[in-house]
Amino acid sequence: MAQNINPHYASSSNPAKQNEDTIKLNDNHAVSKRLQKELMELMRCSDKGISAFPESENLFKWIGTIHGPEDTVYAGHKYKLSLEFPNSYPYAPPVVKFVTPCFHPNVDTCGLICLDILKDKWTALYDIRTVLISIQSLLGEPNTLSPLNQQASYLWPNQPAYKKYLDEFYNKNKDS
């Protein structure tokens, strides 16, 4: 069987790659197909503390929710995130941002997240579920060496003071 044929010949025999327009159309269709699979999977087995759903009819924009992990200063907090999928998904990562303001060493004031798997460590095998689980665990295990929020990074070693500031920040901003 033609299991390991030269990719050069394999791709030229693929009729879908004959013209630019077909590629664009097909890519978009392929992305929707994968996102639909992910939606079904997420609805079938929901993980504890994370959820996600398309914002509207548009499958390329989702809203996710993360509960702060137990045994961390974020326990009891609930954060909304936005996920935007490029036409090249899953070959390129989604753009993920905190919608609920989040005081954290690796989250900036606009909600942008500094996380390697959303950048150079992204692989096509990751999905919405693994992205949200990673962000959830980032909450309790920040990387204080490359902070986007200096103040949070500076305060992190003092957990009681961090918790006090965090709770005030969260209660003030959670509905905005």
Place this chain on the structure above:
Amino acid sequence: MQQAMKVTVKSWTGVATWRWIANDDNCGICRMPFDSCCPDCKLPGDDCPLVWGACSHCFHIHCIVKWLHSQPQQQCPMCRQDWKFNNK
């Protein structure tokens, strides 16, 4: 006493099934079943074959080629080892 059936075979149609022998059911990149094709293809089988890396991970050939083309480094998306087509 046994009696033979009184039938004459005038014509017949052979039917066969096939499936890929892979260590997973679905392609991790496109999430389609291996026995189906990648989202860019219409017919499964030789038109949209599977391919194995030296690291033993397996994908639709169109999916892994697209992944390798999109990356600066040629690594398996599963284990991040350098991707080599297993020619065995």
